[in-house]
Amino acid sequence: MKGLYQAAGRTLVTLGGLSIFSGAIAFFPVFSCKLWYTGWSVWIACPIWNGALAVTAGSLVLLAHREWTQRHLFPSVCVDPLHYEEYHLTLQVLDLCLSLILFCVSLAVFIKLSARLMQTGYINGPENPQ
Structure with a gap:
């Protein structure tokens, strides 16, 4: 089982x-002067954040099965x-209240x-309040 977790990590x-x-690599065209890349910045940056999350999770999985981490953690x-x-x-x-x-x-x-809307026919009220 330990080998399975290490392989997954x-x-x-x-x-x-x-x-x-x-x-x-895909994010670099966003910094150019080409305006058609402007709307893609969120979609292109998504793999960076997903990769950072995967690296963090993998590192934590690898560290969880080391003996030194279990020795140095306090029971409290x-x-x-x-x-x-x-x-x-x-x-x-x-x-629930909120x-x-x-x-x-x-x-x-x-x-x-x-x-x-039912009384006046439109939502904003009368056009001329005078």
């Missing part, structure tokens, strides 16, 4: 490095913090705009 590092290299690193259940429950309740408030405000704006 090496594969991630290798393919991630190739992805970073190919993304960097892997302990859950105090009251983490209450913390996560509070965050979930806060998220979602409900956002829904109510959106519904109120929709109803107000729909009523204005």
Whole structure:
């Protein structure tokens, strides 16, 4: 099983490095004066970020099965913090309340705009308020 993880880690590092290299090579036309490359910058930069993520994940997989990492980690690193259940429950309740408030405000704006559209025929109100 250890060999499988090492092979996966090496594969991630290798393919991630190739992805970073190919993304960097493809990214260079964006810096030229050719305007038709302007919209491609996000699509071309995506392999660079994906490659960086793959290299990071592969490195962490390779480091996870070394004995020196297990010796130098303290047991208190892997302990859950105090009251983490209450913390996560509070965050979930806060998220639910904010979602409900956002829904109510959106519904109120929709109803107000729909009523204005039904009364006047357009959303922006009367053209001449005088």
